[in-house]
Amino acid sequence: MAADEPLVLGIETSCDETGVGIVHGTTLLADAVASSVDTHARFGGVVPEIASRAHLEAMVPTIERALKTAGISAKDLDGIAVTAGPGLAGALLVGVSAAKAYAYALGKPLYGVNHLASHICVDQLEHGKLPEPTMALLVSGGHSSLLLSSDITSDVRPMGATIDDAAGEAFDKIARVLDLGFPGGPVIDRLAKEGDPKAIAFPRGLSGSRDPAYDFSFSGLKTAVARWIEAKRAAGEDVPVRDVAASFQEAVVDVLTRKAVRACKDEGVDHLMIGGGVAANSRLRALAQERCERAGIRLRVPRPGLCTDNGAMVAALGSEMVARNRPASDLELSADSSLPVTDPHVPGAHHHDHAHDHDHVHEVSKENLYS
Ligand code: KG4
Ligand code: ZN
Numbered sequence: 001m002a003a004d005e006p007l008v009l010g011i012e013t014s015c016d017e018t019g020v021g022i023v024h025g026t027t028l029l030a031d032a033v034a035s036s037v038d039t040h041a042r043f044g045g046v047v048p049e050i051a052s053r054a055h056l057e058a059m060v061p062t063i064e065r066a067l068k069t070a071g072i073s074a075k076d077l078d079g080i081a082v083t084a085g086p087g088l089a090g091a092l093l094v095g096v097s098a099a100k101a102y103a104y105a106l107g108k109p110l111y112g113v114n115h116l117a118s119h120i121c122v123d124q125l126e127h128g129k130l131p132e133p134t135m136a137l138l139v140s141g142g143h144s145s146l147l148l149s150s151d152i153t154s155d156v157r158p159m160g161a162t163i164d165d166a167a168g169e170a171f172d173k174i175a176r177v178l179d180l181g182f183p184g185g186p187v188i189d190r191l192a193k194e195g196d197p198k199a200i201a202f203p204r205g206l207s208g209s210r211d212p213a214y215d216f217s218f219s220g221l222k223t224a225v226a227r228w229i230e231a232k233r234a235a236g237e238d239v240p241v242r243d244v245a246a247s248f249q250e251a252v253v254d255v256l257t258r259k260a261v262r263a264c265k266d267e268g269v270d271h272l273m274i275g276g277g278v279a280a281n282s283r284l285r286a287l288a289q290e291r292c293e294r295a296g297i298r299l300r301v302p303r304p305g306l307c308t309d310n311g312a313m314v315a316a317l318g319s320e321m322v323a324r325n326r327p328a329s330d331l332e333l334s335a336d337s338s339l340p341v342t343d344p345h346v347p348g349a350h351h352h353d354h355a356h357d358h359d360h361v362h363e364v365s366k367e368n369l370y371s
Contacts, residue, residue: 005025005026005027005319005323006025006078006079006318006319006322006323007023007024007072007076007077007078007319008022008023008024008079008080008111008319008322009063009066009067009079009080009102009311010081010113010312010314010316010318011063011081011095011099012083012115012118012309012313012314013055013083013087013091013092013094013095014087014088014091014092014115014142014309015046015051015091015141015142016035016036016037016040016046016051016054017034017035017037017309018033018035018036018054018055018058018059018095019031019032019062019309019310019311019313020032020062020065020066021310021312021313021314021315022067022072022315023125023316023318024319026125026316026319027125028312028316029069029071029072030065030066030069030070030312031066031306031311032065032311033062033310033311034054034058034062036051036055036058037183039054041182044176044182045182046141048089051091052088052090052091052094055091055094056094059094059095060098062311066311074102077108078322079108079109079110079111079328080099080102080103080106080109080110080111081099081110081111081112081113081314081317081318081321082095082096082110082112082333083095083112083113083114083118083314084096084112084113084334084335084339084346085114085115085335085337085338086114086116086142086143086337086339086341087115087142089335092336093335095335096112096334096335103331104331109322109328110329110330110331111317111318111322111328111329111345113314113317113321113344113345113346114156114339114344115309115314116138116145116341117149117152117153117156117341117344117345118314118316118317119138119140119307120134120136120147120149120152120156120273120275121152121313121316121317122302122307122310122312122313122316122317123273123275123300123301123302123306124316125302125306125316126306127300130149130152130271130273131270131271132149133148133267133269133271134148134149134152134269134271134272134300135147135148135159135260135264135267135271135272135273136149136272136274136275137256137279138274138276139166139167139168139256139274139276139277139278139284140167140168140276140277140308140309141166141168141169141172141183141278142166142168142169143161143162143276144162144166144167144218144256144276144278145158145160145161145162145341146159146161146214146263147341148263148267148269151324152317152344153317153321153324153344153345154324154344155344156341156344157342159263159267160212160213160215160216160259161216162215162218163206163215163216164217165222166218167256167278168183168185168276168277168278170219170221170248170252171183171184171188171249171278172184173222173226174222174226174248175187175188178229178239178241178244178245183277185277185278185281188245188248189280189281189282189283191241191242191245191246192245192246192248192249192283194242194246195241195243195244195245195246195247196242196243196247197247197250197283198247198250200243200244201247202224202225202228202248202250202251203220203221203224203251204251204254205218205220205255206255207255207258213259213263213266214259214262214263216255216256216259221252225244229244249283250283252284253281253287253288254287256284256288257284257287258291260272260274260288261297264295264297265297270296270298271297271300272292272297272298272299272300273300273301273302274288274299274301274307276307276308277308278307279302279304279307280308317344317345327347329346329347329348330349333346
């Protein structure tokens with residue numbers, strides 16, 4: 001670790017985890033997370049207003065905890081990074097406001113970064129610099145996409161995405177049908193280990209020869225599983241929960257890994273990374289490893305704690321932004337709940353990037369329309 005590597009604090013509040021991470025180069029110094037997941041559990045999903053309030057309460061203590069763990073003082077930082085989007089608007093706003101306040105008070109550059117690019121970049125903390133290019137499969141409760149990146153600070157290309165539910169959402173919904181609680185992924189993962197993945201042949205979405213090669217669909221699978229369970233219950237039979245969990249999980253991870261490996265082969269990319277909360281799934285990891293090995297692809301999956309939403313991933317991308325001299329955001333940075341995946345960060349308005357001239361014109365005219 002070189003002494004001149006950037007020291008960056010990252011703030012993540014796009015959903016229900018208040019995450020604050022501190023990174024030095026690609027070394028993780030602190031990863032403090034305060035989750036409001038328990039408060040949402042009884043509603044069966046994340047309630048945006050509750051999440052925003054929880055972020056507000058957790059923000060300063062979580063930042064202080066991270067600084068203490070890292071053993072640094074805020075004035076030593078080279079920059080403050082924050083998730084600018086995509087995510088829940090009100091939740092993002094809390095993180096962006098906090099990051100702006102700290103950046104202003106400390107006189108440090110501010111980097112508004114993309115949540116999805118952060119999920120990819122976090123792997124640098126575990127496995128070193130990302131190979132360029134890298135194919136990334138991001139699977140969580142909010143997103144399921146295949147992305148190709150040749151430089152995580154400037155080039156993220158969408159290859160495919162879900163056309164309906166996110167992969168994690170499917171886990172959560174099936175868990176609800178089975179009365180297993182929220183979030184559903186971890187408990188299905190656990191039960192599936194004792195079930196037979198071949199017990200029930202559930203459909204593989206968008207897997208026909210005429211279907212888009214890299215897009216995903218999980219809503220048909222979700223309906224098929226729910227109907228199957230209903231039919232069992234209507235017939236007065238016991239639902240074989242472990243077999244249902246294993247067969248459902250197999251249908252999801254079969255499609256995810258097949259399409260990811262196919263994208264790598266088609267694009268001649270020999271590194272695949274998997275991130276997002278569903279990347280914690282043990283069967284997804286095992287099947288991806290098996291299929292990558294067979295195809296001569298190197299698989300990179302961060303440890304589960306770095307796959308779910310956290311501040312370390314934001315700090316990791318912020319650190320890379322500083323290392324590559326990317327322009328900082330300005331203090332007028334606003335949260336963008338639908339920040340495009342193609343924007344790894346939000347450079348300040350004074351920064352002139354010819355490649356994005358067209359988008360700026362578009363944004364300005366859209367703004368005029370509503371004001
Ligand atoms: O990345 P994340 O923490 O938050 C979002 O950005 O959504 O992902 C949460 C999602 C939830 O849907 C949860 O059920 C799923 O990740 N998940 C899992 C596992 N652990 C978490 N899904 C399958 N298997 C797991 N072991
Ligand atoms: Zn996420």
